[in-house]
Amino acid sequence: MGLIRPRTLKGFRDFLPTDARARRRVVAVVTKVFERFGFLPLETPALEYADVLTGKYGDEGEKLMYRFTDQGDRDVALRYDLTVPLARVVAQYENDLPKPFRRYQIATVWRAENTQRGRFREFTQCDIDIVGSAAIAADAEIIAVIASVLETLKVGPYTIRVNNRKLLNSVLAAAGVKEKDWLPILRSIDKWEKIGAEGVRSELSEILSDSQMENFFSLLPKERTEPFDEWSARVSAVISKEGDGKEGLGEMAALLEGAEAIDAPNGTVVFDMLMARGLDYYTGTILEAVIDGQEDFGSVFGGGRYDNLIKQFTGKDIPAVGVSCGLDRLLAAVAENEDFSVKPATASVLVCYVEDDTVAEGQIIANELRKEGINTDLWLDPARLEKQLKYADMLGIPLAVLFGSEEAKKGSVTVKDLRTKKQTRVPRADLVETVNELLGV
């Protein structure tokens, strides 16, 4: 029989113990913060009916969906994000869910992305959403959660950019652009950081006439950092007349005010008209968080308000706002933080294999330590002690316990501290106490 070549699909990853532990630690922090804000966990299937997912992400998104026909001839797809499944859940169980519904979900999503730009085809998203509140205070809560996650993980300075689709749309309307062109234009604007002003202008020139372009740019902030009040004073007369422009101005003013109550340094939350977010379904506030100095790397959090998405299932207006965090980017941001770079061991003690005759007692010792709440590994096969200690050292297990015939004779046991290389022989009855002392418990 031929050998099967062990390999993973492009864009899919294994996480060996060191990485898996780092991921688990960050997920634990994120979960803790989400629960601190009263969000409730939800789990949804990886696979959905395709029609549940399609028509929400734009054509480009849809091409990236893993879609196939199952054994029952159903048209199915792997989830592309966690927002659309949430919208389905809200529609499906309307009467069983709390209102408002603060939910979090930390789960894998799949997109057949071009992997060349450090993107993966399978990745974990950490999402929070507040469903059933139209209040801008809900948008402010989302911002407060983002700040709390990033403060808790000590990622260093970061910026939360906020904008509003109603403002972008009214600027486009005021510039004389037809509604069908808005989304492609927003997607171009969103690339500002990557392709620069000239790149954006060149992309837009394919959609906009020269006069539309001129109008459009004249309504944007003078510099990316122009404060909301100044920009608003300049353009409000024009854009208040367009569609939801006035509403957008009011929402943005309220959001910036609400953001003052959150626990983050001044200047963390900034108005940014050049942040547009690509997804089709946003209707109001949009927001993203970037680590200062790592802007090129993309946003760590991204999201916004989507008051019409659930309507596609129910026909009823149910307002919602939320944000999604890419675990990979969050991990990259905390990589410098030593709390999260540790050796992979889960055990604090390795009970070694000393002699064939004392193996059974080794098993008993290991189970005794475990019963006392001490994480304990047990070496199972005959092997030189050096090999066993090297294994402990590689994993970062701090203590080794040795029980051979000599210890058996004297009713004692040897404990070796692999950090200090000191070893002591203690009465068998004192083992747990000795281990706990050395571990500083």
Place this chain on the structure above:
Amino acid sequence: MGLIRPRTLKGFRDFLPTDARARRRVVAVVTKVFERFGFLPLETPALEYADVLTGKYGDEGEKLMYRFTDQGDRDVALRYDLTVPLARVVAQYENDLPKPFRRYQIATVWRAENTQRGRFREFTQCDIDIVGSAAIAADAEIIAVIASVLETLKVGPYTIRVNNRKLLNSVLAAAGVKEKDWLPILRSIDKWEKIGAEGVRSELSEILSDSQMENFFSLLPKERTEPFDEWSARVSAVISKEGDGKEGLGEMAALLEGAEAIDAPNGTVVFDMLMARGLDYYTGTILEAVIDGQEDFGSVFGGGRYDNLIKQFTGKDIPAVGVSCGLDRLLAAVAENEDFSVKPATASVLVCYVEDDTVAEGQIIANELRKEGINTDLWLDPARLEKQLKYADMLGIPLAVLFGSEEAKKGSVTVKDLRTKKQTRVPRADLVETVNELLGV
């Protein structure tokens, strides 16, 4: 635009907050026990190259695999279990992994099962495996972990059945059955609990001649509960001559001895020649755990030794043993245990919406409580207080905090305990202390 009907695929489930929390609690206990035994986390992709997965589960298993062609024309499949991906990982990263490698993985697997028998098409498995040890002590460690999980979750009396494929194979060989028929026969035997002795006999009569059948049954234990020593004394002369029969007898004796060191009531681990486990890849010890009185419901844990699986990738012998736990069955077993049936709230406090003028202060209060480590929900929209308190009660949030113009005037805040219905007004500065006292922190 027509509405999209919100629905899930047959065999796929949403877990709303109450269920999701119960699942998270059980997973946390399982994880803690796995780490107590020194197992290390591993994460592998949901999607694998199909050839990595095929040829290991038998024809029936393979039909249940979700297999499709991806955008890059690759033949891919969703993982069917966590054991084969582990074997791939061991082959792929041989030099980067600790030896022996104790790994755990808690993750979703997919099988297009017939859903009529309470089976799901998407479910979570909790797996531990020890790779790189041929010692029967490793098999005993696996049994110790199973016992520790079930003891910690207080599921009530349970039985861990152990058997050995070498024993089953040698009995079949001694009965004159050809090797190609062994696996289908083992699969029939495995249904003993469901279809009874007569059902098994009737299935076997399609494969075995009358004399083979007679020989076969004469070599099985007289009753299912016949102790290993008695059965072994009766048949060892015959089966020791067949293939690995002698080895199987030695392994079983050693395993039953090793199982005495584990922390479980006497009689928990029983030899059971009628437990065969269906998967192709087992080579030695096989084992399963059932909750006493719930045997019909199937096993909570199932696994065994598979010394040849990794060889399919590497060509080298790498011994391995492990067990897989179905989270759904574990949850069903703990459902009676009140620790795991709770209301879904993650928050301990709901900061209510009292008046429009005091909303901003409500946000500040909520963020103050959160900063002190108190999980806090915040009501965001104008609403009658009754509605807000009903929400808190439905979720199980124990405390409500009210801050209106009256409180503002007096520099105080009202705290209502929803369990006792008592409410007190305290100075604003004493809020955190009052809340902590009421929560018993």
